[in-house]
Structure formats: C-alpha cells, structure tokens
Amino acid sequence: MLIMGGASAVAFYMAWSIGSNDVANSMATAVGAKAITFRQAVIIAGVLNFIGAVFVGSHVTDTVRKGIVNVTGIDTHVLLIGFIASLIAAAIWVTLSTWKEMPISTTHSVVGALVGFGLIAGGTSSVIWSKVGYVIASWVLSPIAGCILAFLIFKIIVKTIFAKEHPVKAAKIVGPIIFGFTALLIVSSLFLKTPLSSKCNIDEMTGILIAVIVAVIVVIIGIIVFRKIKEKGKEDYATVEGIFRKLQIGTSCYVAFSHGANDVANAIGPVASIIPLAQGATVGSQVEVPYWLLALGGFGIAVGCMTWGRKVMRTVGNRITSLTNTRGFSVDFGAATTVLVASKLGLPISTSHTVVGAVIGVGLARGLEAVDLSVIKKIIVSWLLTLPIAAGTSIAIFLILRTIVG
Amino acid sequence: MKKKMKKEKNHFRAPVKDTFRRKSPFNQLLEHMEKVRECIDILGDGIVRYYMRDYKNFSEISEKVSKLEHEADLIKGNLRNHLPNTLFMPVDKGKFLWALREQDAILDHAENLAVMLDMRHTKIPKELQPLFIDHAKLVMKTVKAMEDAVSNIRDLVETSFVKRERKQTKEYIYKVHELEYKADKKKYELTKGIYALEKKLDPMDVYHLLKIADWVDDIADHAENVADWLRAMIAK
Numbered sequence: 071m072l073i074m075g076g077a078s079a080v081a082f083y084m085a086w087s088i089g090s091n092d093v094a095n096s097m098a099t100a101v102g103a104k105a106i107t108f109r110q111a112v113i114i115a116g117v118l119n120f121i122g123a124v125f126v127g128s129h130v131t132d133t134v135r136k137g138i139v140n141v142t143g144i145d146t147h148v149l150l151i152g153f154i155a156s157l158i159a160a161a162i163w164v165t166l167s168t169w170k171e172m173p174i175s176t177t178h179s180v181v182g183a184l185v186g187f188g189l190i191a192g193g194t195s196s197v198i199w200s201k202v203g204y205v206i207a208s209w210v211l212s213p214i215a216g217c218i219l220a221f222l223i224f225k226i227i228v229k230t231i232f233a234k235e236h237p238v239k240a241a242k243i244v245g246p247i248i249f250g251f252t253a254l255l256i257v258s259s260l261f262l263k264t265p266l267s268s269k270c271n272i273d274e275m276t277g278i279l280i281a282v283i284v285a286v287i288v289v290i291i292g293i294i295v296f297r298k299i300k301e302k303g304k305e306d307y308a309t310v311e312g313i314f315r316k317l318q319i320g321t322s323c324y325v326a327f328s329h330g331a332n333d334v335a336n337a338i339g340p341v342a343s344i345i346p347l348a349q350g351a352t353v354g355s356q357v358e359v360p361y362w363l364l365a366l367g368g369f370g371i372a373v374g375c376m377t378w379g380r381k382v383m384r385t386v387g388n389r390i391t392s393l394t395n396t397r398g399f400s401v402d403f404g405a406a407t408t409v410l411v412a413s414k415l416g417l418p419i420s421t422s423h424t425v426v427g428a429v430i431g432v433g434l435a436r437g438l439e440a441v442d443l444s445v446i447k448k449i450i451v452s453w454l455l456t457l458p459i460a461a462g463t464s465i466a467i468f469l470i471l472r473t474i475v476g
Numbered sequence: 477m478k479k480k481m482k483k484e485k486n487h488f489r490a491p492v493k494d495t496f497r498r499k500s501p502f503n504q505l506l507e508h509m510e511k512v513r514e515c516i517d518i519l520g521d522g523i524v525r526y527y528m529r530d531y532k533n534f535s536e537i538s539e540k541v542s543k544l545e546h547e548a549d550l551i552k553g554n555l556r557n558h559l560p561n562t563l564f565m566p567v568d569k570g571k572f573l574w575a576l577r578e579q580d581a582i583l584d585h586a587e588n589l590a591v592m593l594d595m596r597h598t599k600i601p602k603e604l605q606p607l608f609i610d611h612a613k614l615v616m617k618t619v620k621a622m623e624d625a626v627s628n629i630r631d632l633v634e635t636s637f638v639k640r641e642r643k644q645t646k647e648y649i650y651k652v653h654e655l656e657y658k659a660d661k662k663k664y665e666l667t668k669g670i671y672a673l674e675k676k677l678d679p680m681d682v683y684h685l686l687k688i689a690d691w692v693d694d695i696a697d698h699a700e701n702v703a704d705w706l707r708a709m710i711a712k
C-alpha cells in the first residue's frame with residue numbers, strides 16, 4: 071500500500087510536469103495565433119487531456135509497462151524496486167532539464183530509465199530491443215511525420231483557398247471539410263480497439279461508420295455556421311483567418327486530446343506495472359490498465375496545465391504572435407494527427423518534438439516569416455543525452471534502493 | 477549585460493518557443509519603409525517650397541530628415557543583426573537584405589540632399605522652376621510606387637506567395653520602372669536647361685543646380701533598386 075501510494079505520488083508529479091510543460095508547449099500555437107485565450111487553453115487542455123488519457127491512453131501505457139522490459143524470469147521484488155527506480159530517475163531528469171530549459175522529452179526519459187533498469191536487473195536479454203528499436207525509430211519519424219503532414223495541409227490551404235479568386239468563399243467550404251477529417255480521426259480513434267468500444271460492443275465496421283457519420287455532420291454544421299460570412303472586398307485574407315480562428319479552437323482540442331492519449335503513459339506506465347505486482351499478480355498477466363490510474367494521470371496533467379502551465383502558455387504564446395490561424399491550424403493538425411496515430415500504434419513519442427516538426431513543416435511550405443532551425447540541433451543533443459543519463463540514474467537508484475530494502 | 481539577459485531562464489521546457497523569431501522580419505522591413513515614407517513626404521513638400529525660393533523652416537526639415545534617417549538605421553541594424561544562418565525564411569535572405577539596404581540608401585540620399593540644400597540656398601532660375609518641380613514630383617512618385625510594391629509584401633507572405641499576389645507586386649514594380657524612366661528623362665531636360673542658361677548664371681550656381689538635379693535623381697534610382705530586389709525576391 072505504501073509502495074503504491076509513493077509510486078502514485080511520483081506518477082502524479084510526472085503527470086503534473088507533463089501538463090505544465092509539454093501540454094503548454096503544444097497548446098501555445100493556438101494561444102499565439104489568438105484562436106483562444108490562455109485561460110481557455112488551460113481549460114481545454116485540462117479537460118481534453120483527461121478524456122484522451124482515460125479513453126485512448128491504454129495503448130501506449132501497455133507499451134511502457136510491458137514492451138520495454140521483459141519481465142519473465144525476474145524476481146517480483148526486483149521488478150518492484152526497478153519500476154520505482156525508473157520512475158524516480160525519469161522524474162529527476164525531467165525536473166533537472168526543465169530547470170535548465172533543455173528541450174528533453176518525458177517520453178525519452180521514461181523509456182531510457184526503463185532500459186537502464188532492464189539492463190541492471192536482468193542483463194541485456196531483459197530489454198526487448200526490437201520494441202525499443204521501434205520506439206527510438208518513432209522518435210525520429212514522429213517529428214518528420216508532423217513536418218510532412220503540416221506541410222501538406224498548409225499547401226492544401228494555399229492551393230484551395232489563397233490561390234482562389236475568392237478566398238473567403240473557398241475557405242467557407244474547404245475549412246469545414248478539413249475539419250471534418252479531423253473529427254473522423256478523433257472519433258475513429260475513440261471507437262477502434264479501445265476499452266470503450268469493447269464495453270459498448272462496437273465492432274470495427276460500426277466504429278468507422280459512426281466516425282464517418284459524425285464527420286459528415288461536422289462538415290455540414292461547419293458549412294451552415296460559416297454560411298453567413300461575407301467577403302469584405304477583394305483579397306480579404308483577414309476573414310479567411312477569422313474562419314480558421316474558429317476551426318483552430320477545434321484543432322487545439324484535438325491536440326490536447328491526442329496529447330493525453332500519448333503522454334499519460336509516461337507518468338503512469340511504470341505504476342501500471344507495479345500495481346499487479348503489489349497485489350501479488352504477475353506482470354505478464356493480461357491485467358488491463360485500471361481506469362482509476364489513467365484518470366489519476368489525466369488529472370495530474372490537467373492540474374499541471376492549470377498551475378505552472380498557465381505561465382508557460384502565456385510566455386510562449388506571447389513569443390509566437392506572428393503565427394496566424396491558417397498556420398496554427400496546420401501545425402495543430404500535423405502534430406495532433408501524428409501523435410494520435412502513434413498513440414493508437416502504442417508508440418510513446420514526444421509531443422513537443424512533433425509540434426516543433428510541424429512548425430518547421432509550415433515554415434518549409436513558405437508559410438512562416440522566419441523559422442529558427444537551430445532548435446533541431448538542440449533537440450538532437452537532448453535525445454543523445456537523455457537516454458544514457460536516464461538509464462544511468464535509473465541504475466544508480468535501483469542499486470541504492472536494493473541495498474536499503476535488502 | 478546583454479548576454480546575461482539572454483541567459484535569464486523561465487524554468488520550463490517549450491522548444492516550440494525557440495523556433496520563432498521575436499519580431500517578424502517582414503514587419504520590420506515595412507517599419508523601415510514607413511520611415512522612408514515619412515521622410516519623403518516631408519522632403520517632397522520642403523523641396524518644392526525650396527524651388528519656389530521659400531527657404532523658411534528648411535533647416536527644420538533637414539533636421540527632421542536626419543532624425544528619421546537615424547531611426548531607420550536602428551531598425552535596419554536590429555533586423556540585419558538578428559538573422560542567423562539557422563533562420564529559414566520564405567524568401568532568399570540575401571535578396572531580402574539587399575532590398576533593405578537599398579531602401580536604406582533612399583534615406584541616406586534624402587538626408588544628404590536635405591543637408592546640402594540647406595548649406596547653400598541656391599536660387600532656382602525662374603524659367604527652370606517648373607522643370608525642377610516636375611522632376612522632384614516624379615522622383616517622389618517613384619518612391620511612392622515603390623512603397624506600394626513593398627507594402628504588398630504583407631499579402632504575399634499571408635498567401636504564401638500565390639500567383640495572383642506576385643502578379644500584383646510585379647505590376648507595382650513595373651510602375652516604379654516607368655516613373656523612374658520618366659524622372660530620368662526629366663533630369664536630362666533639366667540639365668539641358670541649365671546648360672542653356674550657363675552664360676547668364678554664376679558658375680557656382682550652375683554647379684549646385686547640376687548637383688541638386690543629380691542628388692534628387694539618386695533617390696529614384698535607389699527606389700528602383702529596391703523594386704528590382706523585390707522582384708528577385710519573389711521570383712519563382
């Protein structure tokens with residue numbers, strides 16, 4: 071009980087840290103583009119992260135708790151210490167690098183720490199290298215995917231709206247259609263292979279059908295809502311941005327939702343492994359991630375957004391005011407789609423890095439006035455540092471704990 | 477001190493913050509252009525009165541022009557010093573900086589003209605007055621046309637350089653060329669007129685009149701250069 075309480079507290083702290091930094095980082099584009107105020111961002115982030123974590127968070131959590139360390143053949147007691155050690159190690163590194171303002175990812179820290187613990191507890195054979203390889207590949211691929219998606223969606227906006235003789239008229243139709251696509255992705259993620267779908271007895275075909283129906287309804291509502299908007303003279307780009315400002319409220323929800331679905335695992339993944347151990351079951355058994363734990367993670371993220379995250383969101387939002395709504399929309403869409411797909415595949419990726427990739431994508435599409443690419447170098451350095459440091463710390467804490475506990 | 481300020485930390489991780497430049501370079505270019513506009517408006521009025529032999533308040537105009545030139549210099553310096561190699565822009569950075577440099581040259585020449593005019597109040601011969609005034613007005617119009625071309629950069633950036641907007645900018649640029657050509661023609665006419673009167677005029681006056689014609693015309697030349705760099709910047 072004590073162990074579970076302690077581990078849950080550290081998990082809550084991790085969730086808080088994710089909420090205050092990573093969420094703020096991904097919501098800042100909407101704040102910077104003035105689609106939402108930072109107060110609204112805090113609320114949206116809190117609520118939708120919670121929903122994303124609870125309903126779609128189990129895939130990545132499963133990867134973190136079962137996919138990195140091969141637990142068969144390792145003593146239960148050792149496992150218990152190990153998961154606690156990796157959780158603490160990740161928390162320490164996250165805190166330290168946040169203090170130093172390094173663009174590290176909580177995901178990388180947790181995976182690094184788990185690898186470290188796997189190595190010390192059971193040797194090289196205890197780490198599921200193939201899975202770790204996939205995860206590391208996804209870290210490189212996710213910013214690139216975010217970049218490509220944001221690039222494409224922005225190019226589509228340029229070609230189908232800005233290049234047209236009457237941009238406002240085009241935006242009234244194209245905007246809702248792209249947004250309908252967003253709805254399609256969100257709803258299908260909710261109903262395909264999730265605990266929710268099995269509870270409601272929804273098979274894949276029905277899930278897709280529901281998603282398509284919802285998407286069509288969203289498109290129709292969008293077109294009806296925007297119907298009355300009139301072009302104010304020629305080259306009225308401000309009205310186009312106004313339409314996308316409304317749509318970006320939706321995509322910022324999408325970002326928050328996807329974020330919750332992916333990043334909650336970093337906080338609760340190790341705890342999810344500890345619970346059955348503490349209850350006397352074996353890790354390998356098919357125990358579902360308990361809802362209360364997902365909710366705890368989601369709650370921690372929400373609290374993080376509402377406390378420290380306010381400051382982060384405001385500061386970053388003020389910094390990126392040159393971002394307009396069509397750009398913000400593209401960034402949100404590219405990043406959130408990548409994160410959501412990764413979540414469904416059970417790949418723990420870094421949301422912050424994906425957002426950076428999406429921003430660069432819009433920049434490469436000649437959508438931004440200036441993008442500083444030096445951030446790429448900083449991110450790569452943080453990648454290279456995080457794995458060994460998190461693994462090393464995890465090993466050290468594991469050894470200390472083992473000596474104390476015996 | 478500056479370094480220390482930069483090191484100030486907020487204690488959070490938000491890499492997306494680092495991808496953006498604090499100020500928009502295009503807005504700064506437009507800000508710089510506003511200084512050109514203000515300066516040319518003041519000088520345009522002043523020079524016509526000068527040609528009409530009304531030298532009252534001309535020193536003040538000259539001072540104002542110098543002040544604007546200095547303010548624009550600060551914008552230029554700030555813009556130029558904060559475009560690191562890692563910064564990716566939708567246009568060629570080199571061409572962008574050349575456009576800025578030529579736009580700044582307009583102010584340099586405007587300042588030079590104002591100060592030089594104020595140094596010696598040369599009386600414009602009555603028979604040349606209309607020519608001088610027409611010339612100055614054409615030069616000012618050239619700069620105005622350039623301002624229109626540069627202003628359209630906002631729409632270009634907003635639409636990510638779509639064909640329609642590029643065409644529009646090119647039309648403005650074409651107008652700059654046309655006006656500059658007319659100003660040149662007028663200058664030759666003017667010079668011819670000065671030579672025709674050379675026997676009647678004091679040699680020092682002739683010298684200064686020829687110089688004035690050149691100095692005024694320089695402004696149009698640099699406005700044309702800005703337009704040319706703009707054209708290169710938006711070329712596909």
